[in-house]
Amino acid sequence: MDKTITYPLQIGPTHPAFKEPVRFSFKVEGERVAGVDIDLGYTHRAIEVISKERNFIQTIYLLERICGICSVSHPMAYCMAVEDASGIEVPPRARYIRTIIGELERMHSHLLWAGVAAHEIGFDTLFLYTWNIREKVLDCLEQFTGNRVNYAMLTIGGVRRDLTDDLIPVIEQTLEYYLEVYQRTSEILLDDQSIRYRCEGTGILTYDQAVALCAVGPTARASGLAKDVRVDYPMLAYPDMDWLKPITPLDIGKEPAGDVYDRMVVRVLELKQSVDIIRFCLDNLPEGPIASINGSIKIINKLKKVQGEGIGRYEAPRGEVAHYDILDMSECPVQMKVKAPTYSNAFAWVPMLQGSEIADIPIVIASIDPCIACADRMTILRDDGATETLNAEYLHSLSVNKMKEVKSRCSG
Amino acid sequence: MFGILYKVIEQLFSKKATNPFPGRYIPDSTIETLANGRLNPPVPLPEGLRGRLMYDYDTCIGCGMCEKVCPANAIELYPVTVGEKKSKRIVIYLSRCTYCGECVDICPKNSITMERFVFMAGYNKYGNDLIIGSAQRQENEIRE
Ligand code: SF4
Ligand code: SF4
Numbered sequence: 001m002d003k004t005i006t007y008p009l010q011i012g013p014t015h016p017a018f019k020e021p022v023r024f025s026f027k028v029e030g031e032r033v034a035g036v037d038i039d040l041g042y043t044h045r046a047i048e049v050i051s052k053e054r055n056f057i058q059t060i061y062l063l064e065r066i067c068g069i070c071s072v073s074h075p076m077a078y079c080m081a082v083e084d085a086s087g088i089e090v091p092p093r094a095r096y097i098r099t100i101i102g103e104l105e106r107m108h109s110h111l112l113w114a115g116v117a118a119h120e121i122g123f124d125t126l127f128l129y130t131w132n133i134r135e136k137v138l139d140c141l142e143q144f145t146g147n148r149v150n151y152a153m154l155t156i157g158g159v160r161r162d163l164t165d166d167l168i169p170v171i172e173q174t175l176e177y178y179l180e181v182y183q184r185t186s187e188i189l190l191d192d193q194s195i196r197y198r199c200e201g202t203g204i205l206t207y208d209q210a211v212a213l214c215a216v217g218p219t220a221r222a223s224g225l226a227k228d229v230r231v232d233y234p235m236l237a238y239p240d241m242d243w244l245k246p247i248t249p250l251d252i253g254k255e256p257a258g259d260v261y262d263r264m265v266v267r268v269l270e271l272k273q274s275v276d277i278i279r280f281c282l283d284n285l286p287e288g289p290i291a292s293i294n295g296s297i298k299i300i301n302k303l304k305k306v307q308g309e310g311i312g313r314y315e316a317p318r319g320e321v322a323h324y325d326i327l328d329m330s331e332c333p334v335q336m337k338v339k340a341p342t343y344s345n346a347f348a349w350v351p352m353l354q355g356s357e358i359a360d361i362p363i364v365i366a367s368i369d370p371c372i373a374c375a376d377r378m379t380i381l382r383d384d385g386a387t388e389t390l391n392a393e394y395l396h397s398l399s400v401n402k403m404k405e406v407k408s409r410c411s412g
Numbered sequence: 413m414f415g416i417l418y419k420v421i422e423q424l425f426s427k428k429a430t431n432p433f434p435g436r437y438i439p440d441s442t443i444e445t446l447a448n449g450r451l452n453p454p455v456p457l458p459e460g461l462r463g464r465l466m467y468d469y470d471t472c473i474g475c476g477m478c479e480k481v482c483p484a485n486a487i488e489l490y491p492v493t494v495g496e497k498k499s500k501r502i503v504i505y506l507s508r509c510t511y512c513g514e515c516v517d518i519c520p521k522n523s524i525t526m527e528r529f530v531f532m533a534g535y536n537k538y539g540n541d542l543i544i545g546s547a548q549r550q551e552n553e554i555r556e
Contacts, residue, residue, distance in 0.1 A: 054483065055480070055481075057481050057483070057514065058481065058482070058483040059483075060483070061483035061484070061510060061512050061514075062483060125416055125419075125420060126416060129416065129419055139458075142458050142461070143458040143459065143460070146458075146460050146461050146462040146513070147461075147462055147511070150510070150512075152462070152510075152511075152512040152513060152514075160513075160517065161460075184415055184419070187415045188415040188416050188419070191415070192415065192416060295517075295518065296481045296514060296517065296518050297477055297480065297481065297518060300480075300481075
């Protein structure tokens with residue numbers, strides 16, 4: 001029999017292999033994946049609409065809850081967008097403190113990812129090991145900010161808590177600990193035979209595909225695309241570090257193949273890079289105020305008189321996050337748009353999954369470190385439970401109309 | 413391969429971080445066992461932890477700034493009379509609070525503070541033990 005039969009295979013919306021709701025429709029031929037379709041939209045929470053009813057300060061805490069893991073990346077991008085629109089300066093000390101929190105978050109996010117990846121390939125010992133060492137940075141964050149996640153540290157024009165002198169040794173100790181365990185951890189993650197068997201050659205995203213699909217973050221860097229918002233875009237304390245460069249598998253002398261293993265390599269190396277960045281920030285921490293405007297009410301009152309638009313970009317652990325905000329003489333953002341890293345990377349799933357085995361689906365999906373809750377931004381719900389199919393044309397016209405409306409408000 | 417094997421063996425012989433749970437493991441005297449170091453004490457709470465809120469009814473002037481900045485709308489104002497004048501006081505719904513600390517920072521009279529306390533489970537989200545200031549409200553609120 002030489003006739004091939006294609007079977008449909010649905011995975012999701014809720015499935016134990018995924019951490020969050022997303023639906024994949026596969027066409028499989030035997031064990032091979034012949035076609036992929038992705039269906040997003042199951043965790044939409046209308047964050048952008050809710051933010052229009054909240055003032056600028058309340059919005060920070062709302063945005064912190066877009067994602068539990070990159071809970072400082074979204075407010076960071078938002079604060080930068082609003083600062084961009086209103087011209088509020090961030091004092092140097094605040095820029096450094098922001099960088100430190102961001103990098104601590106990157107460390108815990110990458111360790112979390114390594115654990116999840118190990119779990120997806122059935123290596124639960126490693127999963128528990130990485131999550132165990134991740135506790136240390138969470139403890140450090142708790143001492144520093146007062147909470148393990150949702151740090152509530154940022155405000156527009158600065159940060160809310162200072163990095164006091166007795167906190168510096170705590171962070172130093174944490175970094176010391178990670179340098180100690182780094183050798184062993186990288187050995188386990190990168191040299192272990194079972195990991196190499198499962199990860200090498202799976203879920204390949206070539207350089208050209210990464211460019212064409214606008215992949216971001218570690219996913220793009222694993223394909224050899226040297227892009228990193230921290231290097232490419234002047235923000236926070238990063239411009240002071242001229243030694244900083246995007247990490248690709250070339251750093252360990254490996255030709256980038258763009259497979260799952262390379263994504264692991266990039267993340268492991270970035271752990272070390274984060275330690276270096278935090279060290280640099282601690283050594284060069286400038287003196288001075290930590291916020292340019294004192295008090296949330298003053299911030300709201302100042303922003304109430306501002307008209308304009310701003311963009312904020314930040315390299316979240318998963319890739320570039322961008323916020324666009326429009327301010328228009330109001331206490332609340334009149335319009336805002338969130339572009340989460342997973343939104344860019346989700347398209348890369350298609351070439352990665354094409355031709356892979358069914359058993360590799362979970363690890364390939366997990367390999368871009370998806371955060372569906374970040375990416376889901378578009379669903380229409382009706383009270384009577386009726387479903388409505390919105391085609392692309394309709395959505396496009398909707399979007400054009402909205403832009404016109406916003407523009408007229410901005411210029412009028 | 414050997415890296416993780418080494419780690420597993422190391423873990424096997426290291427001190428357990430958790431306390432044995434089912435009822436039959438519970439010692440007769442917890443204090444004695446703790447003193448002998450056979451139970452792991454609770455993890456200490458760090459300095460500066462953002463925990464339960466405390467509210468000082470007497471120093472509050474009813475300016476309402478805390479209500480304005482609260483991202484979770486956890487703070488509610490209610491009318492009272494102070495001497496002859498009309499004023500406002502607040503209650504805080506802990507079940508809605510996200511412990512961001514904005515209200516603590518903004519209060520001009522330092523009437524709201526945070527204590528290092530995290531045990532706030534309750535059966536009723538809107539029960540009096542989860543509403544800070546509910547006793548004073550019952551006493552002082554002016555109802556039309
Ligand atoms: S801590 Fe934050 S969420 Fe809680 S009452 Fe105060 S302002 Fe509201
Ligand atoms: S900010 Fe302070 S003084 Fe003002 S209403 Fe709130 S608790 Fe009272």
